[in-house]
Amino acid sequence: MGSVLSYSGVSTKIRAMSSHLVTDEQLQEIVRFSDVPQVAAYLKKTPEYAKAWSDLDENNLHRGEIEKLLKKSIFGNFSRIYNFANKEQRKFLALYSKRYEIRVLKEILTNLFDHRSTNPVDMSPYRDFFLHHSKLDLDRLVSAGNMDEFMTALKGNEFYAPLLSVYENGNGLLFDYGMALDLYYFNQIWSVRKKLFKGNDLDEITKAYGEKFDMLNLQFILRSKRYYKMEPAAIYAQLIPVNYKLKKEEITAMVEATSREEGEQIFNRTWYGRKYQQMNLISMEELYNNMLRTVLEKEARKDPYSVAVLYSYLYHKEHEVNRLTIALECVRYQVDPDEAMRYVHNN
Structure with a gap:
């Protein structure tokens, strides 16, 4: 009951703010515009940007200025939540x-x-x-x-x-x-x-960051071996010294693997390999962001009166800005809308 009372106000605030985020359907509309001013005009009519951008002339906004405004919205929304949060949430x-x-x-x-x-x-x-x-x-x-x-x-x-x-x-x-x-x-x-943190908040933070750190380590091992041919000692030096579901011996085995096939076999036996059977070390970069979003959404829905709802919203806001930035670039260079959405979805 204490958690519900503690988070009821900020959860209501975040639900309202989440409803204003740009949707996938809106992004599909955006990538079909013929120039950047049309994108700016469209965003000015959305709930997320209407108030802050109301006095701006979209015809005088170039791509760089729009990107600055998008970045600014991340920090502005953070401050709105911070001002609404209690002492524990501010931690x-x-x-x-x-x-x-x-x-x-x-x-x-x-x-x-x-x-x-x-x-x-x-x-x-x-x-x-x-x-x-x-x-x-x-x-x-x-x-x-x-x-x-x-x-x-x-x-x-x-x-x-x-x-x-x-x-x-x-x-x-x-x-x-x-x-x-x-x-x-x-x-x-x-x-x-x-x-x-304590209790449920501690559990939520541990899960959200634990899986993130494991996935970042897996991703770094992939990149370092596939693209940079780094030696094991150099790889170990750059890994996050945190183990959640990924065991130390599994990390060691993947770092020391002498072939891509051997690395994939080791990965398939890990907790992540068993849970996400469709994922392998080659596809991990594309799936990482989608998996993190899924974890955060699931945790926020499961317990909307916990720190997960804060983390989930802040992540999704940053993700929105990243996607809009990519969409802007695609419009600027007149990338085919279907191809543009593939770039957007891979972010």
């Missing part, structure tokens, strides 16, 4: 919001590695959110012209330590910095979940 939201900070740090790092410091990352989609939910000094970070200045600007923040070893190595690639941030975030989630 999860504060933890979840770190993924947004990492997202921005990766954008700034990409800018630095591409030597685009003269054209800094546009912080307009993020500024309001970071003003209330982050301790990062965005202005100093964005103005950094090299990695020395970036690390100096980051000093004192929690993300400094996980990046320091890569920085001190001197030869770190953009991939290495991104992986260090991801591993820090994933480790933090797993290590603090039992302190932040």
Whole structure:
């Protein structure tokens, strides 16, 4: 009963917000438009974007500006939920919001590695959110012209330590910095979940993140062996040190497998291989997002008065923006609508 009372308000809020998300049918309409202004005009009439975009002239919006507005909607919706949430729910939201900070740090790092410091990352989609939910000094970070200045600007923040070893190595690639941030975030989630949550909320968080981490490890093993021919030691160094349904010995066996066929046989004997018999290591990248959505939807429906409903909505909102961004690109380059929907569905 306590969980129902605790979540009844925010669950009602999220149900209303979820009903405004762009549907698959609407995406099918969007990819059939002939130009980007038509997409903007269409989105202005949807419940999700009508109010925020009402004063905008769609004829003056180019693709980049629309993408910024879409990104901004993620952070705006997060803040709406945060302001509505109670103290316990805000613990999860504060933890979840770190993924947004990492997202921005990766954008700034990409800018630095591409030597685009003269054209800094546009912080307009993020500024309001970071003003209330982050301790990062965005202005100093964005103005950094090299990695020395970036690390100096980051000093004192929690993300400094996980990046320091890569920085001190001197030869770190953009991939290495991104992986260090991801591993820090994933480790933090797993290590603090039992302190932040209890009872059903703890079960929901453990299941949602546990399966996600297992799947990310499986996906990384696939990519590293198939595309990059990485040695086992290098693969182990990049894996998330979390085991949920995927056993340590199964990970070891797949990493050490000498052929794709051997790896698939090992995978088929795992919990995931038995549960998702239609999936193999080759198709995993395409199925991963669909599986995660399914898990979150199932958990949110099963217990709408738990932290799962928060996680599910935030995931689906980000997913909506990713799909709309792909649809915009397809309209811009006049991709055949059926082919465009295949790109959209693979995201």
